[in-house]
Amino acid sequence: MRVTVVGTGYVGLVTGACLAETGHHVICVDNNEAKVASLNAGRIPIYEPGLEQIVRRNNDAGRLIFTTEVDNSVKQAQIIFIAVGTPALPTGESDLRYVGAVAKTIGEHLDSSYRVVVNKSTVPIGSGDWVRMLILEGAKEAILSAVPAGGVETVCAPVTPNFDVVSNPEFLKEGSAVWDTFNPDRIVVGSDSAQAIEIMRQLYTPIIERRFAEDPKAGEVPFVVTDLSSAEMIKYAANAFLATKISFINEVANICERVGADVSQVAYGIGLDQRIGQRFLQAGLGWGGSCFPKDVSALVHTANDYGYDCRLLKAVIETNRLQRTRVIEKLQQELKVLKGKTIGLLGLTFKPDTDDMRDAPALSLIEYLNKLGARVKAFDPIVSASGIREGLSHVIVETDAYRLAETCDALVLVTEWKEFRNLDYEKMAQLVNRPLLIDARNFLDRQLLTKAGFWYVGMGR
Ligand SMILES: NC(=O)c1ccc[n+]([C@@H]2O[C@H](COP(=O)([O-])OP(=O)(O)OC[C@H]3O[C@@H](n4cnc5c(N)ncnc54)[C@H](O)[C@@H]3O)[C@@H](O)[C@H]2O)c1
Structure with missing residues (x-):
């Protein structure tokens, strides 16, 4: 055809x-x-x-x-x-x-x-x-x-x-x-x-x-x-549901932290229920990208045009916005004053295996950290190599993870690129100012990192 x-x-x-x-x-x-x-x-x-x-x-x-x-x-x-x-x-x-x-x-x-x-x-x-x-x-x-x-x-x-x-x-x-x-x-x-x-x-x-x-x-x-309207609605409802699932597990993660439970174990335990399923239950920094943020907002907006107030979806959006600030709170808990500190971000794209940075959580972190007077560096396997620096004027983009580690007071794993599992963390621990790693995706092995000399902080564990 x-x-x-x-x-x-x-x-x-x-x-x-x-x-x-x-x-x-x-x-x-x-x-x-x-x-x-x-x-x-x-x-x-x-x-x-x-x-x-x-x-x-x-x-x-x-x-x-x-x-x-x-x-x-x-x-x-x-x-x-x-x-x-x-x-x-x-x-x-x-x-x-x-x-x-x-x-x-x-x-x-x-x-x-x-x-x-x-x-x-x-x-x-x-x-x-x-x-x-x-x-x-x-x-x-x-x-x-x-x-x-x-x-x-x-x-x-x-x-x-x-x-x-x-x-x-x-x-x-x-x-x-x-x-x-x-x-x-x-x-x-x-x-x-x-x-x-x-x-x-x-x-x-x-x-x-x-x-x-x-x-x-x-x-x-x-x-x-x-029909036309149902097809259009299927797309919005699918994205709204997936975003809700992530905000839900992030809320559970925040409760886990307070009561001493481990959200990874909890997610596994509830995900075995076939009505729930394992996917989209990874606690972390929240959702971003080119679709979820705009699609959930658009659905709320459309409902509003028809006189319906989407309370659940509004809470999903707000939970997601706050989730990005949890990482800043963790950095403040560990380092106290962030002014004058150097923070290294592992990953910039909104998820691995893409070069897309539209509404990436990394961009919010960079903005918050800059406001608090921290210096922000980042390494991302695709962005660093691509030479694209649009929207990245307030972050130093390094060419590899080891250069990133140099002089950092904390590292934050932002995007779960597979290669970040294979870095030489012992070497990185020698290069940083302070061996603090916030794993904002619960992606790395806590024991391995601790053995390498890092103070490891996850999300909801
Ligand atoms: N990116 C995703 O993962 C994804 C997934 C599902 C649905 N969608 C939806 O698909 C649509 C496209 O998303 P995308 O991510 O591919 O967007 P994109 O921004 O990557 O691509 C849009 C393209 O359209 C071109 N364009 C704009 N106006 C044009 C015109 N008048 N004539 C010809 N070309 C024009 C732009 O130059 C650009 O190359 C969006 O509605 C998005 O919500 C995206």
């Missing part, structure tokens, strides 16, 4: 590349010229394991191309994905200007051939109808602008765009996005058009049948067909 994906970020690029891998012909469009130039030169603008090979293979095979030109890309496609960003506004609601701009542009270039416009961006409930309206507006404006000034309308026969809008929320996780795309837990498609649903089913058939999955015999991927 011929597919166009507008927006070539974490979601758009992975979706486009994986659909090309399954045999479709994909055009990835982005209005960021530097990004498109970089992709055309064979450089992947994001860090995502496994993506580079897939992009290269399909680009070489001519099934995956990159361009800044929307018009031709829309005209050539049967299916058009919208996969642009929907960041949060300061009020908490979603900033839909990129989705809106793309919808209008699509409308300007549609003709009478039938197409499916797929909203993959995470958008507030009701946005599917709004996208449909903008596409129609774009089409109307294109017709009007095609009529010559003072001309007769019959010069340009009005073309009624023939399309359906589908909501197809994305559930991939940065760091395992390619794997997630080929091994999804479900594919959700929301629309009231049987024709559009059938086209989406055909598009995803290789994935539904697990032809590219790790375990091809695992049975078909559930293909969930629903």
